[in-house]
Amino acid sequence: MSMIPRKDLLDIASLTNEEIEFVLANAVPFKDLFKRSVKKVPTLKGQTVLTLFYEPSTRTRSSFEVAANRLSADVTHFDIESSSVVKGESVLDTVETLESMRVDYIVVRHKQSGIPGFIAKNTRASVINAGDGWHAHPTQALLDAFTLREKFKDLRGARALIVGDIQHSRVARSTSLIFRRLGMHVAYLAPGSIMPRETPPEIPRFGNWDDAFAWKPDVIYLLRVQSERMDEPFFPSASEYHKNYGLTDARVEVLKERGLWLMHPGPVNRGVEITDQGMNYEKSLINQQVENGIAVRMSVLYWLKPGAIES
Amino acid sequence: MSMIPRKDLLDIASLTNEEIEFVLANAVPFKDLFKRSVKKVPTLKGQTVLTLFYEPSTRTRSSFEVAANRLSADVTHFDIESSSVVKGESVLDTVETLESMRVDYIVVRHKQSGIPGFIAKNTRASVINAGDGWHAHPTQALLDAFTLREKFKDLRGARALIVGDIQHSRVARSTSLIFRRLGMHVAYLAPGSIMPRETPPEIPRFGNWDDAFAWKPDVIYLLRVQSERMDEPFFPSASEYHKNYGLTDARVEVLKERGLWLMHPGPVNRGVEITDQGMNYEKSLINQQVENGIAVRMSVLYWLKPGAIES
């Protein structure tokens, strides 16, 4: 059982089961460190982790920064908002600059799918995709899986209902994939206009909560509504979305009765995806997702090997 | 003499005399470290200090950052300018995120009074108020007191005149309080429109410098004029403010003759609160306030105990 050293984490699809298992298993001792008040380990001492965010994201960036600090790495921000990208400077030129600076890890977010993979091909640094367009957000998926594994003895057969803008969500894509790789059943609930045209036949698609609840989910995974999408014609208004697809207080009651787990990648739009009362639901795992994000990202940084040859 | 462990620093009013004494006394050896060229101590190694600034402030943020670095803590910025606060995401949701990330200290600035206290109730992290609305700016008050204690054998009976926009100043509020707690006499000089309606009867209120000088102050503490307030009807123009309430060259002469100390929380608006010549006044403590800010903030970080139960 020797894994091939892996340089990059680009998506869930390219991971072997063994690799998923490795990352999830090693996140456990990293999480335990904090319980034992060990705040910092010297694992990545002297290594440079660079964040390259073409889209701003305080939460994800901070989560990686704290994870890297706890491994004793140095963190540098090289963030380039889309609006200020220097005309004529390609992503490739930026990557060659970073490659020349010999950074060890590049954590990248970009609105265009595939950019992290393109970067990975052009650097010896380990590239971690922190979200690219509609494509993938693999560390979110890994932390989601880790969080559920703390609650289920065996994930096989567990049923997750993913709710919201499936079509445009990299979270939906990556998290669905890892849930299914771990033996779970996945279903989608979304307005027809933002339900993908083609989905795997094993994934049931629902248009309303009654049908979705009848599928008997164990976990409700709400996607974040992107407010900038609210203006688009195929998207209902915030209040209409809430009424039809949000977790209203009445629906929270169903969760309570059945004891279902609740997840959301954050930040929540209160009153849209979920009500205030829903945020206080005792089986909500939202804060545990954030907490586990640190340990899982530590595990990913620990696992990847800068300079490894991709097979 | 055992102090109850304290989790948060929210304002001066809630501190015991013993706690004020503890913070001021411990700032002395922290300041001495630099004189002895010891640049860094391992006190907070592995601890995470997070800055959460809803209002930008390069100076205060940097002062906390340098203080934390010198205690070997890791510093992460999670700054959210008011303009970009995600609609629908409450402060509570942000705090729950930070709580889940298990940061140890949250240094918070917000334009609304009371937000740091609200945050403190919802996290195990130690919360330090770096300025909330008109309410409080306790580390400024502590560094002001520390700076004067270096000049006066005994602060009891010393007289400080605070000048400017008393009404809207959290600095005025916190610094007045600590000065009086340490046995000083405090008076206010301000245009009537920005003098608070109600002040403690022990604090004389003056409308012009002649009356104020007649009170025989030992220390002149100028408040910063907020330029955004210049447009408001109850505020004179910058030049009128300077003429009536600023430290003109003629008034600097009075300070010189009497040997009075001069303070200002910075940054100074030259030509408004004070002239260029006033900035060169030899008994100005403005730069010493900045320098002492590092040692006092180190002392505060050292004193607070993340996770302590508030009594």
Place this chain on the structure above:
Amino acid sequence: MSMIPRKDLLDIASLTNEEIEFVLANAVPFKDLFKRSVKKVPTLKGQTVLTLFYEPSTRTRSSFEVAANRLSADVTHFDIESSSVVKGESVLDTVETLESMRVDYIVVRHKQSGIPGFIAKNTRASVINAGDGWHAHPTQALLDAFTLREKFKDLRGARALIVGDIQHSRVARSTSLIFRRLGMHVAYLAPGSIMPRETPPEIPRFGNWDDAFAWKPDVIYLLRVQSERMDEPFFPSASEYHKNYGLTDARVEVLKERGLWLMHPGPVNRGVEITDQGMNYEKSLINQQVENGIAVRMSVLYWLKPGAIES
């Protein structure tokens, strides 16, 4: 051979040959560290390096930050974009604040020539000029020289052609100077409107590539076209610039035939200074310039002595 301790690096002109040699020579072992996978040395442990950028620059700032981290210094950003400079707060007041915070190094960029020198006079901290107006960019010059010294056994007699907006370029100024100090010959190629009126008589000035190539350069050093300058009447359009002064594919062929080295301070405007094909030219040193920037900046930080008296 004892050098006088130097506090600041403001420009190339004020350096002795011995100092230039010291910085270039010490950059070699710093570069070697990485080859030997030593990522970090404790040289500046506990020292504070503060960046004070009045103009944004992700690349230069990151290069200094990584260099400082690798010397185990703490890095704090105190960046003030021109637009947000507080009205009434002078550079001097900011410097007095930093001086009071007892930072050890200030890395400063400002659009106005001479500001770093002004700052240096008012602080005990070591000031490193990271670019001031049209004046100087000495660490760029040092890394350029270092990069060429890796390629030439002896720089004396080597010939560098500098191409572009000579008039407004601090890079042209500093890099010309160091090249000539190291015994190289330098020539300029530029549109007449942006060729300086007065240049040293030893520097030939060309108006077209044919004449410039006839001078038999060994190194082609392209300057970055500042896009904001494109609107000015004395500057040709981007496409006209490219046609007349850029490195077209035909001119790249000349470089190939003759085996000339190619340099650029970055970031490149593809299609303006250079074509895509030119970027792939095998004797391009552009990425090596970036890489060497880290080692050279480490060497500069190592060399300067905060608190030293300037002679």
